Structure formats: structure tokens, C-alpha cells
Amino acid sequence: MIVYVNEKKYNVPEKTTVLDIKHNIKKDADIVIYNSFPIKENVNLKENDKIVLIKKGEVPSKEELECALVSRHTPFVHEKLKKYTVAIAGLGGLGSNAAIFLARVGIGKLILIDYDVVEPSNLNRQQYFIKHIGMKKTEAIKDIIKNCNPYVELETRNEFIDENSINSLFKDADIVIEALDDAKYKALLVNFILQKMKDKIIIASSGMAGYFSSNTIVTEKIMNNFYLVGDKVSESKPGCGLMAPRVAIAASHQANAVLRIILENI
The missing domain is CATH 3.40.50.720 (NAD(P)-binding Rossmann-like Domain)
Structure with missing residues (x-):
């Protein structure tokens, strides 16, 4: 199943949850955005869902920012x-x-x-x-x-x-x-x-x-x-x-x- 985390594409198993993604990719995230809405509860992911994991005050890496720009502009x-x-x-x-x-x-x-x-x-x-x-x-x-x-x-x-x-x-x-x-x-x-x-x-x-x-x-x-x-x-x-x-x-x-x-x- 394809999902997008901080604009990057990931292939994850069926029944993967938002908290699974957070645990595996960015444990210290303070804010979880799921399909454009902030959430606190756990959610089962679906094909092409989009998750943004944010740590307050952290500067995105160059790779993360480039991915975000590419996703908006096209490569x-x-x-x-x-x-x-x-x-x-x-x-x-x-x-x-x-x-x-x-x-x-x-x-x-x-x-x-x-x-x-x-x-x-x-x-x-x-x-x-x-x-x-x-x-x-x-x-x-x-x-x-x-x-x-x-x-x-x-x-x-x-x-x-x-x-x-x-x-x-x-x-x-x-x-x-x-x-x-x-x-x-x-x-x-x-x-x-x-x-x-x-x-x-x-x-x-x-x-x-x-x-x-x-x-x-x-x-x-x-x-x-x-x-x-x-x-x-x-x-x-x-x-x-x-x-x-x-x-x-x-x-x-x-x-x-x-x-x-x-x-x-x-």
C-alpha cells in the first residue's frame, strides 16, 4: 500500500496505522497531520493517504524541503x-x-x-x-x-x-x-x-x-x-x-x- 509521509512515498503493509508510521519514521513528532487535518487518535491508513509529521521548531532537512517543493511544483x-x-x-x-x-x-x-x-x-x-x-x-x-x-x-x-x-x-x-x-x-x-x-x-x-x-x-x-x-x-x-x-x-x-x-x- 502506498502512503506519503512528509511528501515522500512509502510502500507499507496493509493495516498500517498512523502511530506505526510515527513510531517508524519520526518518533519525536509533536504534531500529526492526516490528510490535511491534525489528529491525536490512531487511524488505520488507506491507499494514497498523506501524513505530515512535525516536531515544533525543527528546521526541515534539505531533502524534506525539496520533496515538499517538488510535490507542489512537479519535478x-x-x-x-x-x-x-x-x-x-x-x-x-x-x-x-x-x-x-x-x-x-x-x-x-x-x-x-x-x-x-x-x-x-x-x-x-x-x-x-x-x-x-x-x-x-x-x-x-x-x-x-x-x-x-x-x-x-x-x-x-x-x-x-x-x-x-x-x-x-x-x-x-x-x-x-x-x-x-x-x-x-x-x-x-x-x-x-x-x-x-x-x-x-x-x-x-x-x-x-x-x-x-x-x-x-x-x-x-x-x-x-x-x-x-x-x-x-x-x-x-x-x-x-x-x-x-x-x-x-x-x-x-x-x-x-x-x-x-x-x-x-x-
Whole structure:
């Protein structure tokens, strides 16, 4: 009889019970999830039942986490995602959210670039917490990602992006997410990659301020290696600030564009 324990397939004898599984696989489990419901009593297992055994506070092994990701993505998808390196320029509202989304899906490597520190005003839309105030954003985002997926490969660069640093910062990336605030440096990065690093794909942003309709934020393919996310209209100004829901929607578009590009669906 086939059952699944922590997403792994096991062939077990008929009349095997949940407690048999716990005893043989993870005696010290504090919580037993049976077919998506926590249970305390013993249960006789049936074909294709799913059991999750959890020890509170324990970090899953790399193998366990990979099994969980594969079970959600399918093996073909997960193996592709593991092969790619994504660089994120700027770790504010867009970049911090996109970084966590990509870490959660198991992207192979993230290159995370920002020179700034976390300040209280960042908490309205960026993926940081009070404990991170005063930390470099590169260190703060690394701390968060390690609590989501400790096995994704991370490279952090606490550097300012200018014409002298672009090549060294992005040379190892397959895909670049532009998540900068300053229009001058957004244009500098996009133009540099389009003109001098044509083997890279860049996903840039334009317009996600305020609380307008979510549906006006879209992903557009501008060129073979250039995608633009946003509504191309809204900008931050009095009465139309940067707010968490809309910024996160745009960040989701950027992260999802990465997945669609890798999986050849865009």
C-alpha cells in the first residue's frame, strides 16, 4: 500500500496505522497531520493517504524541503527553477517582496543588491520587521529568507548601483529584476543591460503607487529580453503614496514573470 509521509512515498503493509508510521519514521513528532487535518487518535491508513509529521521548531532537512517543493511544483518545474540565478536590484517594496516569493518557490540562486538600511518608514510596504530597523537591507532580507527557505543560495552585495558597478554586480545573473526607486538609476540599469549585457533578461517596473485598481498593473513584453511591470501612470506624490497592497501586487508580477520566462510561458 502506498502512503506519503512528509511528501515522500512509502510502500507499507496493509493495516498500517498512523502511530506505526510515527513510531517508524519520526518518533519525536509533536504534531500529526492526516490528510490535511491534525489528529491525536490512531487511524488505520488507506491507499494514497498523506501524513505530515512535525516536531515544533525543527528546521526541515534539505531533502524534506525539496520533496515538499517538488510535490507542489512537479519535478520538471522544480528542476528548472533550481538552475537559474536571479539578481534583484533594490530591496525596497518591490525587491524585498520579490526576493521572498522567489526564495519560497526554490529558485536556484538569488543575488540581492542594496546599499540602504531598514528604517521605520519602510515597514509600511517592505518585507521587514521592527527587529530589522537599522540593519542593512541585504542582511535583513537574508535573515527573513533563511526562515522561509534556508537552502536557497544567496549572494548579498551591499553596494550602490552605478555605471562602474553594474557589470560586476550582474554578470552572473540570468534574469535581473529592477526594483530601484530613483528614475535616473532605473534607466541607467535598464539601458546598460539592453546595450551591453544582451544575454541577460531584465524585468523593470513603472507605476504602482496609490490604491487604484489592482487590474491596471500588468506585465508587458517590450523586447525579447525586456519586460515592464506596472501601470506606467501612477507615481508617488502627495495623496498617492506607495502602499503595501499595490506594491506587493507589482512585486508578484515581477516574480511571476521570472517563473514564466524560466518555464517558457511568456
